[in-house]
Amino acid sequence: VELNMNLKHLLQVGAAVLTLSMTGVAVAQQPRVSVVRIAELEIDPARMDSYNVAVNEEMEASIRLEPGVMAIYAVAEKDHPNKLWFFEMYADEAAYDAHRNSPHFRKYFDTTKDMITGRRLIETVPVQLNAKPQ
């Protein structure tokens, strides 16, 4: 299984497409992302500051320490700053499972569970993921 996973990763990286247009501007297809999770969270308005400290720490650690966590984007609704949306990109299901069991995620989960007043998780699969090359 371990070998298969590595082989799968290699193939995914190899399949990442970098297109050069006639204007010479590159369009990158996001490589190595087969699992995307969207989460909609409502935070107790009185606990927003504490929540933000905890989630920022958890997001930073996830990207830095976990090879299969490719991106975590957190945004707030313009008209409801305590309604947060997360768009999370993982290499594969194994990376997602490892993330949910990581020490930094468990710490975040325990710290924030009483601050979160509503939660919805949407499981998705990529259709097309296009970004400017960084």
Place this chain on the structure above:
Amino acid sequence: VELNMNLKHLLQVGAAVLTLSMTGVAVAQQPRVSVVRIAELEIDPARMDSYNVAVNEEMEASIRLEPGVMAIYAVAEKDHPNKLWFFEMYADEAAYDAHRNSPHFRKYFDTTKDMITGRRLIETVPVQLNAKPQ
């Protein structure tokens, strides 16, 4: 206004943070993104293939031709493949407005409007945008 916009961009690029951890792995903060839009779309199941052709062309053109369109991610709900979510990152409001008025977006809009059976647009502001350096 043009000069101010360029200055704002320069400052945003300058403020982009690249953190080197103790493990030597870099964490990139997404630079130059101040506007994020989430769209939830329901597509007529019988028109999915035609819709995908049109939206893929529009996404590719947007990233390639528009300097202020930083990323467009399209995903489908695992259990409802005709329910699509879009997570779109723009440099600023002007870039978002320019995108909505671009020829490729107008073409996509006209081509797909009868294929879309439900639509919700959520205006958001970034809280934290973390990604692996590409």
